[in-house]
Amino acid sequence: MRKLLIILFLNSFFAESLFAQKINESYRLPIQKTSSTIEIDGALTEQAWLDAEVATDFFMITPMDTSFAKVRTDVRMTYDDENLYLLVENFHGIPGPYMVESLRRDFSFGKNDNFLLFMDPFDDQTNGFSFGANAAGAQWDGIMYNGGSVDLSWDNKWYSKVTNYDDKWVFEAKIPFKSIRYKKGITEWGINFSRLDLKTTEKSGWAPVPRQFPSASLAYTGILVWDQAPPQVGANVSIIPYALGGFRQNRSEGEDPVYRKEVGVDAKIALTSSLNLDLTVNPDFSQVEVDRQVTNLDRFELFFPERRQFFLENGDLFASFGYERIRPFFSRRIGLNAPIQFGARVSGKVNKDWRIGAMNMQTEEVNEDALPSQNFTVLAAQRRVGARSNIGAIFVNKQSLKYNPDPNSENPIYSQFNRNLGLEYNLATSNNLWTGKVMGLKSFGPDNTDNGFVQAANFKYTAGNLTWEWQHEYVSDKYTAEVGYVPRNGYFKINPKIGYRWFPTSEKILSHGPDVSSTSYWNKSGEFTDNTSFIAYNVKWRSQSTFMLWTAYDYVELQRPFDPTNYSGETLSAGSKHKWFAWGTEYTSKPQSIFTYAFSTRMGGYYADGERYNVSGELGYRFQPYVSIAMNANYNRIILPEPWFTNNFWLVGPRVDVTMTNTLFFTAFVQYNEQIENINLNTRFQWRFKPASDIFLVYTDNYLPAPFYTKNRSLVLKFTYWWNL
Structure with a gap:
């Protein structure tokens, strides 16, 4: 190796x-x-x-x-x-x-x-x-x-x-x-x-x-x-205040409405033409669109992207460190269960070779026993190496303030601190044919309980016809990233991939060819625990429609108990072994049509010698340019032995986008998720009365499908204004 x-x-x-x-x-x-x-x-x-x-x-x-x-x-x-x-x-x-x-x-x-x-x-x-x-x-x-x-x-x-x-x-x-x-x-x-x-x-x-x-x-x-250097624009300060009013009510708990009257402010201050200071006091993100729900049949925590504006500019300095499932910093951990009081961030380019980022956020104490006030600090730096590559470093610290855990508890619900230190080399050649990463992470916790280590690397070659990639990961069982996204630890993984495309002279077919990959895991004792071997054949037409046919073999030795429905509460035992074959299809229609559609299918085995069938689809119709209508549906049928028997899960999501002008928008969508027994309704009206200045009216309901009643409800009217000094 x-x-x-x-x-x-x-x-x-x-x-x-x-x-x-x-x-x-x-x-x-x-x-x-x-x-x-x-x-x-x-x-x-x-x-x-x-x-x-x-x-x-x-x-x-x-x-x-x-x-x-x-x-x-x-x-x-x-x-x-x-x-x-x-x-x-x-x-x-x-x-x-x-x-x-x-x-x-x-x-x-x-x-x-x-x-x-x-x-x-x-x-x-x-x-x-x-x-x-x-x-x-x-x-x-x-x-x-x-x-x-x-x-x-x-x-x-x-x-x-x-x-x-x-x-x-x-x-x-x-x-x-x-x-x-x-x-x-x-x-x-x-x-x-x-x-x-x-x-x-x-x-x-x-x-x-x-x-x-x-x-x-x-x-x-x-x-x-x-013809001359771009002009320096002098003082560059933007103040972005907001004010909102509204209410929220948890009706399932019999609570009375809680009325909201809040104000806050963001500021953007250009320290240089390429280095920026962002400040926020009492930020609110109520206008951010709610997450799209999914039917969760995974053994590990799902990932949802960051959408809050404050975290986005130069956000890759912090959020792109690591891999999709090894992230030492994930900004959605901040303010997850407690409101943010204030924050500051410096980020950008120091010169042609150096980028830096420093962020500090403070959250409020929810109550003394549940969640203390917490401080989050993230430091990041990148040094350019060669044509387009760089070396990056990151430090992440979460500190609980007024730390007073229950002395009788063996597992406090929060830790005094958690820290991560990381270093990585990002490869990108001038012609983009070679890309890759080599990285290492170390975590630190109180009493050495969270002192763990990560080492991972990947190299990818992308040519006109051929693509191949090698990736491996090692995450120790004690590695902990409380402000990150690392859903699995205590494993070693290798994942080779290869793909090839032919580009015929056909008038209808643009490209076609296979993809092959294999993903294998070993636990901390060196025992083989997981494998997914995947083969697919892809066709892309000149009309831009696509089709894929795939087959896969899965083997899993569970490292901890798992409910294969993520619904019943009944679990398969740790150490049990499962293997199955499955196959499926994916198709996306050409985007030029007023009516568009896409579908995917999956059928084959599942845990405990069971079977799983899945069909998902999307229909879209547009009355251009003012109205776009979409319907998403996902159906899973899981057939298992006793005590699970047969389970059917529907996930249905109609959506309407009305764009009366390019400054006046209305969006409404419903999400019915049978697995978590929830109906979500979200509507959002936005008027961009000036560039980057908006009025939002957002209404959200969550319902229990049967018997049908409201679980919680909220309404927010929010005003934001972008003011350049």
């Missing part, structure tokens, strides 16, 4: 050195200061646009990446002392109306005719910002991290307008320099433009991107060449 890792590391280091030069260095777009005042009206009328250089002759990314795009796109950029401006002419490839899902902000990329800007103002090919719009004018904005991922939960202040013509749609935008972070003094930014035209099913980019990578890949950006 050690020899294999050394070989992989040397290969990756050689590959990074070999491709150190920026790939699309020759794609350069000059930008000069505007020669006239610009009005954001979606029209190419000002002299500044006639004077600007034009980025055109886009390259096709899909269905093929070997030719120029057939659909024409022209991009112009300019700036003044306060704003960056963008104007895009998106010409129609074939006659017919545009295709969009709705006017919903941060729309689904694959279901909308759209144009996106990917911007690397640090010129590190790793971090940046994305802005864009669909053909009906819905905005898209997000922060970029890990060289090509976009977090759309980030939201900021900018302006745009889309105007439709017979032969094209024009997108014009004004992005204040105060809304982004950038390195002071540099005159070359990484930049690329992406266009998706659903009528022709063509995705294209200004600087060419191989089709195996997303168009957001910062490894393949061209260069935005400034």
